[in-house]
Amino acid sequence: MDKLLISGGTELSGEAVISGAKNAALPILCASLLTAEPLHLTNVPQLNDIATMLRLLGEMGVGVDRDDDGLTLAGAGLDNPVASYERVKTMRASILVLGPLVARCGEARVSLPGGCAIGARPVDQHIKGLQAMGAEITVEHGYVHARAARLKGARICTDMVTVTGTENLMMAACLADGETIIENAAREPEVVDLANCLVSMGARISGAGTDVIRIQGVDRLHGATHSIMPDRIETGTYLCAAAATGGNIRLTRTSAAYLDTVVDKLMDAGCDIVVERDAIRLAAPARLKAVSLRTAPYPAFPTDMQAQFMAINCVADGVATIRETIFENRFMHVNELMRLGANIQIEGNNAIVRGVDTLEGAMVMATDLRASASLVIAGLVARGETLIDRIYHLDRGYERIEEKLAALGAAVRRVT
Numbered sequence: 001m002d003k004l005l006i007s008g009g010t011e012l013s014g015e016a017v018i019s020g021a022k023n024a025a026l027p028i029l030c031a032s033l034l035t036a037e038p039l040h041l042t043n044v045p046q047l048n049d050i051a052t053m054l055r056l057l058g059e060m061g062v063g064v065d066r067d068d069d070g071l072t073l074a075g076a077g078l079d080n081p082v083a084s085y086e087r088v089k090t091m092r093a094s095i096l097v098l099g100p101l102v103a104r105c106g107e108a109r110v111s112l113p114g115g116c117a118i119g120a121r122p123v124d125q126h127i128k129g130l131q132a133m134g135a136e137i138t139v140e141h142g143y144v145h146a147r148a149a150r151l152k153g154a155r156i157c158t159d160m161v162t163v164t165g166t167e168n169l170m171m172a173a174c175l176a177d178g179e180t181i182i183e184n185a186a187r188e189p190e191v192v193d194l195a196n197c198l199v200s201m202g203a204r205i206s207g208a209g210t211d212v213i214r215i216q217g218v219d220r221l222h223g224a225t226h227s228i229m230p231d232r233i234e235t236g237t238y239l240c241a242a243a244a245t246g247g248n249i250r251l252t253r254t255s256a257a258y259l260d261t262v263v264d265k266l267m268d269a270g271c272d273i274v275v276e277r278d279a280i281r282l283a284a285p286a287r288l289k290a291v292s293l294r295t296a297p298y299p300a301f302p303t304d305m306q307a308q309f310m311a312i313n314c315v316a317d318g319v320a321t322i323r324e325t326i327f328e329n330r331f332m333h334v335n336e337l338m339r340l341g342a343n344i345q346i347e348g349n350n351a352i353v354r355g356v357d358t359l360e361g362a363m364v365m366a367t368d369l370r371a372s373a374s375l376v377i378a379g380l381v382a383r384g385e386t387l388i389d390r391i392y393h394l395d396r397g398y399e400r401i402e403e404k405l406a407a408l409g410a411a412v413r414r415v416t
């Protein structure tokens with residue numbers, strides 16, 4: 001199993017290119033299930049989660065062609081609307097095939113995702129929404145079996161804001177008979193990127209980016225070309241890494257447009273940030289100030305940036321309170337950060353972080369994707385060597401992380 005060896009203490013400086021967004025690419029790959037015509041995608045990040053999704057789509061009969069310019073997905077051969085437990089258990093986002101499959105094939109068998117390290121993460125809202133659209137759904141032997149000759153437009157109000165839930169229902173509604181209204185919809189930029197792709201495929205969607213999305217169903221969708229938006233979480237992670245190390249970096253092929261809360265918090269911590277058209281510069285102070293935060297659905301502070309801000313608060317001046325409101329078990333990085341010398345106390349869904357002068361390198365274990373990113377940041381700051389085990393979590397969501405960090409001057413090496 002690969003590990004990451006970091007010799008801490010170097011200020012990050014220089015430029016790095018940001019990849020396409022994993023969380024936009026995953027649902028957009030599933031949009032290929034909605035049409036028999038080719039969907040051409042550019043700026044698709046090369047990540048393990050993307051490879052898993054492509055394997056899953058391939059098993060269903062979708063053709064996948066790569067060229068220098070991106071990927072072409074051909075849904076003409078779709079003949080096996082089944083997502084097995086073997087695939088779904090490694091990546092919860094596999095549930096995103098459910099809506100498109102019922103809409104196009106009239107039937108789908110998709111394994112329940114099961115437990116997940118950061119929380120229970122049920123899919124009841126995905127199921128409830130499809131039932132409202134007339135799908136007959138049974139859950140047997142760990143599989144969701146959905147059937148509908150043709151889905152019907154419906155008014156759906158989800159019990160909580162769910163990102164993949166909104167995406168699944170929006171995709172399904174594109175081919176339904178009549179109008180679907182999704183209330184309490186997720187407003188995440190990745191939902192908007194998916195909607196833009198669907199619209200270029202002929203879907204009739206309005207309101208994406210607000211909490212009410214309206215979809216007028218059409219009989220068929222056609223092929224299209226779409227470029228995946230930049231990864232705002234990867235961008236935020238590198239900004240945090242530079243901030244924690246007292247660095248000075250420029251990130252290109254990205255945008256600050258969807259990072260307001262993250263940029264504001266970094267400025268509160270004392271960083272200078274300059275926003276360019278397709279780039280962001282950050283210059284960090286000698287020591288950061290502690291910044292408290294509370295995670296919540298977009299446009300509030302993203303839960304996917306919570307662990308990285310925990311890491312920067314570990315070495316900041318002062319005390320920060322971090323409140324996690326989306327996932328009930330998303331503090332697994334805390335014990336590992338404490339192995340590096342951090343001072344953190346957990347009280348329910350609050351973590352109280354008291355900044356220390358320095359962290360010390362140690363062996364730590366990655367437990368989930370963003371938790372791993374926080375360990376990388378802490379390792380970059382710590383004195384001496386930090387060895388991070390189980391970095392397959394990182395490879396799910398950060399493209400060529402050791403190369404990008406090395407280009408910014410970090411002493412990072414993958415150990416096989």
Ligand code: UD1
Nearest residue numbers: 023093121122123124125126160161162163164165326327
């Ligand atoms: C997506 C992101 C993930 C991010 C999360 C929150 C992708 C591929 N993943 O995950 O990186 O951390 O949004 O921003 O885009 N819930 C239910 N029932 C449901 C659906 C959700 O109870 O049917 C709960 C979840 O357990 C969680 C909350 O709702 O507590 C939000 O989850 P959700 O937005 O659905 O997360 P994902 O879409 O899985």
